[in-house]
Amino acid sequence: MDGSCHSGGAGPDVTDYSAPRPRATTRDQPDGRQYGDGSGGQRQGDGPVRERWSGGPGEQRRGGEPANALPLHVACVMDGNGRWAQQRSLPRTAGHRAAETTVIDVIEAARTAGVGWLSLYAFSTENWSRPGAEVDYLLRLVRQVVRKHATLLLARGIRCRFLGVADPRIPPELARDFDDLTTLTADNRGMTLTVAFDHGGRRDIVEAARSLIRSGTPADEVTEQLFADHLPFPDTPDVDLVIRTSGEQRISNFMLWQVAYAEWVFPEVLWPDFRAPDFLACLHTYRCRDRRYGGVAPRTDGDPS
Amino acid sequence: MTTGNTGTADEAPLFGPESQFHTFFDDPRWALAMIRATVLEAAHPQIGAALLDNSTFVAHPWRRLRNTFLSMRRMFGADPAVREREAARLNRLHARMSGSDSRGRAYDAMDRATRAWVVATLFESAVTMCRLSGQPLDQDTMERMYAEYRQFLAALDGDAGELPDDLHDFWRYFDRVVEDELENTEAARVILYRLFDHLPAPALLDGAPTLWAAGRAVAGPLLGAITVASLPEPYRRRAGLPEMPGAPTLMQGAYLAAGLTRFLPAGWINAESIIEILSLAPDSDDPRARTVAALHARMKRASALIRLVTPLGGDADPGPGPAPSAGTGEGRRSADEFFRQVLDQTGDGHLDWPDLAAMARELSTRLDLDEPEETRLYDAFAAWWRELQAALDTDGDGRVSAAEYAAAVPSLAGPALIRVAEVLFDATDKDGSGTIDADEYRALFRTAFHRDLTATDGAYGRSVFVGEFLSFMSGRRTSAPYDPLLADA
Numbered sequence: 089m090d091g092s093c094h095s096g097g098a099g100p101d102v103t104d105y106s107a108p109r110p111r112a113t114t115r116d117q118p119d120g121r122q123y124g125d126g127s128g129g130q131r132q133g134d135g136p137v138r139e140r141w142s143g144g145p146g147e148q149r150r151g152g153e154p155a156n157a158l159p160l161h162v163a164c165v166m167d168g169n170g171r172w173a174q175q176r177s178l179p180r181t182a183g184h185r186a187a188e189t190t191v192i193d194v195i196e197a198a199r200t201a202g203v204g205w206l207s208l209y210a211f212s213t214e215n216w217s218r219p220g221a222e223v224d225y226l227l228r229l230v231r232q233v234v235r236k237h238a239t240l241l242l243a244r245g246i247r248c249r250f251l252g253v254a255d256p257r258i259p260p261e262l263a264r265d266f267d268d269l270t271t272l273t274a275d276n277r278g279m280t281l282t283v284a285f286d287h288g289g290r291r292d293i294v295e296a297a298r299s300l301i302r303s304g305t306p307a308d309e310v311t312e313q314l315f316a317d318h319l320p321f322p323d324t325p326d327v328d329l330v331i332r333t334s335g336e337q338r339i340s341n342f343m344l345w346q347v348a349y350a351e352w353v354f355p356e357v358l359w360p361d362f363r364a365p366d367f368l369a370c371l372h373t374y375r376c377r378d379r380r381y382g383g384v385a386p387r388t389d390g391d392p393s
Numbered sequence: 394m395t396t397g398n399t400g401t402a403d404e405a406p407l408f409g410p411e412s413q414f415h416t417f418f419d420d421p422r423w424a425l426a427m428i429r430a431t432v433l434e435a436a437h438p439q440i441g442a443a444l445l446d447n448s449t450f451v452a453h454p455w456r457r458l459r460n461t462f463l464s465m466r467r468m469f470g471a472d473p474a475v476r477e478r479e480a481a482r483l484n485r486l487h488a489r490m491s492g493s494d495s496r497g498r499a500y501d502a503m504d505r506a507t508r509a510w511v512v513a514t515l516f517e518s519a520v521t522m523c524r525l526s527g528q529p530l531d532q533d534t535m536e537r538m539y540a541e542y543r544q545f546l547a548a549l550d551g552d553a554g555e556l557p558d559d560l561h562d563f564w565r566y567f568d569r570v571v572e573d574e575l576e577n578t579e580a581a582r583v584i585l586y587r588l589f590d591h592l593p594a595p596a597l598l599d600g601a602p603t604l605w606a607a608g609r610a611v612a613g614p615l616l617g618a619i620t621v622a623s624l625p626e627p628y629r630r631r632a633g634l635p636e637m638p639g640a641p642t643l644m645q646g647a648y649l650a651a652g653l654t655r656f657l658p659a660g661w662i663n664a665e666s667i668i669e670i671l672s673l674a675p676d677s678d679d680p681r682a683r684t685v686a687a688l689h690a691r692m693k694r695a696s697a698l699i700r701l702v703t704p705l706g707g708d709a710d711p712g713p714g715p716a717p718s719a720g721t722g723e724g725r726r727s728a729d730e731f732f733r734q735v736l737d738q739t740g741d742g743h744l745d746w747p748d749l750a751a752m753a754r755e756l757s758t759r760l761d762l763d764e765p766e767e768t769r770l771y772d773a774f775a776a777w778w779r780e781l782q783a784a785l786d787t788d789g790d791g792r793v794s795a796a797e798y799a800a801a802v803p804s805l806a807g808p809a810l811i812r813v814a815e816v817l818f819d820a821t822d823k824d825g826s827g828t829i830d831a832d833e834y835r836a837l838f839r840t841a842f843h844r845d846l847t848a849t850d851g852a853y854g855r856s857v858f859v860g861e862f863l864s865f866m867s868g869r870r871t872s873a874p875y876d877p878l879l880a881d882a
Contacts, residue, residue, distance in 0.1 A: 231705075232705075234701070235701050235702070235705070238698070238701040238702065239698075239701075239702060242698070264700070265700070265701060267697075268697035268698075268700050268701050269697070269701060271693055271694055271697040272694050272697040272698050272701065274694075275694075
């Protein structure tokens with residue numbers, strides 16, 4: 089296969105281990121995309137950025153070469169921990185514990201591959217309805233993981249931040265660790281890792297609407313761009329690729345605004361079994377997709393003018 | 394009580410920049426000596442009771458230190474008019490402090506014998522500090538310094554009759570008070586064993602609570618041990634203070650080391666700049682604040698790292714310290730935080746008249762008020778206290794506990810509080826123009842007004858001022874100008 093795309097883009101089957109490693113050119117993130125003070129302006133328009141990060145003209149036309157460049161922003165919905173544990177007759181919590189390895193593996197893989205933004209869906213606003221013991225376990229586990237890998241993330245130049253984290257049920261110690269990790273890595277310039285914890289896409293949109301109303305913006309002046317500036321972390325670019333493991337095919341209230349044009353892949357593998365090669369295979373699948381954004385001539389993408 | 398606890402007066406040839414007092418002004422040994430003098434003062438039952446009731450040194454030690462320092466500088470500066478005015482201010486301030494201690498004995502901050510003891514402890518500690526660091530004063534210098542301190546007392550009290558005329562009699566007087574009058578007071582114990590263990594970070598280090606706590610955990614007990622070892626033996630015995638092996642050596646070593654700093658370049662140990670920098674908040678408009686802000690960011694990251702790599706103790710890490718106030722959101726404090734940081738100025742866990750008096754004191758100090766404005770401000774605060782007491786003191790013990798406050802938060806903004814805001818506006822608006830201009834604003838908040846002005850540009854009018862004060866006091870909003878004024882340590 090050697091870097092080619094068969095039949096115009098891969099289907100759901102992405103366990104394509106022979107896919108080549110996408111060229112790990114470490115790209116510097118374009119300046120001006122990292123900072124947001126929420127006041128608008130720092131979020132560049134969709135057009136130029138997307139063009140810049142889609143495959144260059146030279147890259148697309150070489151036979152079956154990938155159509156797209158690396159995704160700028162990859163998000164993972166980490167699904168299948170419970171099933172993984174059940175298959176092994178283990179308690180569900182064992183699945184969560186096993187997920188830690190995958191998380192670190194995927195972070196490393198994404199960083200090495202040159203992905204600029206990685207988002208992980210760790211805990212949704214709906215997950216609070218799980219059994220209390222499991223929630224408690226998850227909270228403790230997340231705290232351990234954060235503390236255990238803080239120095240690694242710092243050393244790797246990864247900027248970490250946490251999306252959501254609004255519920256009073258979150259223990260203050262955990263919130264403090266989140267804050268600490270955010271503070272500690274705030275100046276990093278490598279990949280930006282956004283961990284969605286206690287996150288709900290609709291809640292973010294409602295919050296943005298509130299913020300917009302509070303700022304007294306006249307209804308006619310509200311544009312998509314302005315609205316997006318009121319979302320949490322307005323410097324976050326649109327998600328290009330969402331990977332949802334375990335074969336589930338749902339959005340589950342995840343970053344609803346940002347996934348508007350995202351490509352989705354649904355590998356069958358359960359999250360604790362998901363590894364760097366699977367991640368790279370998903371990247372490859374993405375690169376073979378025909379991204380249209382509702383238009384008909386996606387090829388103009390790569391022609392910044 | 395001890396606001397008048399240092400300083401010297403200069404009538405004629407004794408003083409000015411050549412005074413003995415001035416020589417010690419920037420001396421790091423003086424810091425140790427001041428702690429020692431404060432313990433000796435606090436061990437006096439009258440002073441101890443007054444300190445416990447009225448002083449803000451537990452909850453706001455850095456603000457208190459800065460005020461003492463400024464007052465001291467005025468008292469011993471070259472200008473007699475400034476000194477007279479400061480003495481009058483200190484007298485007014487102390488005249489408002491009287492009451493009774495836990496055993497029902499009355500105290501009065503204007504008591505002449507007691508005030509003489511404050512001056513005596515300062516003089517004796519200065520002499521002792523020189524002895525302990527191996528550079529004793531010669532007889533002439535000592536006598537000259539004694540004259541300076543008597544002069545200081547005279548500036549406050551009119552005459553120095555309560556202190557013996559000559560140095561020879563002074564030592565007998567001092568030993569007699571130590572032997573007969575000093576007690577193991579609560580206030581002395583608080584200074585020796587609680588103050589340094591719980592000392593809140595100054596504004597400069599406020600963003601690095603972990604670093605501060607780590608340093609404090611080491612330095613706190615050391616400072617306590619050093620101070621105990623330097624106290625007069627008869628008092629140590631009577632107060633049942635511990636004799637620890639090595640403590641005298643440690644104490645003498647500390648004094649010696651502090652004394653060695655005299656070989657450092659001049660300017661490195663300038664007490665004024667140290668105090669100013671410590672009380673510099675990163676968001677102030679001082680040019681140095683930018684450097685401080687950068688330093689602050691680094692310290693925040695360092696403490697974040699320390700916290701993250703610290704192994705978790707057991708399965709739970711309760712962390713009784715204040716959680717990051719992010720949880721309260723929207724710049725609001727929790728009722729408990731507000732009670733602790735703003736209302737309970739004396740740090741005794743209760744809201745009582747001395748807490749509000751301390752606020753009035755801080756405000757009138759900042760605004761440099763004279764009579765009758767000062768009394769108007771105090772009266773407004775007193776009326777507010779009666780209002781609070783009527784509304785909040787549900788168990789009728791005469792003071793308001795944190796729980797009582799939390800239960801009745803909404804009723805805080807009564808007419809008397811509005812009255813406080815109006816009187817404060819009048820006091821701040823020195824030229825009576827109806828608006829607060831840049832200079833007047835700076836006098837109160839020690840920073841220029843810029844983004845804080847929500848109303849029409851340039852003018853800070855009465856209604857905006859009253860509104861902001863009320864939202865700080867009753868809405869518990871964090872506020873860029875008021876926080877350094879009343880909430881910071």
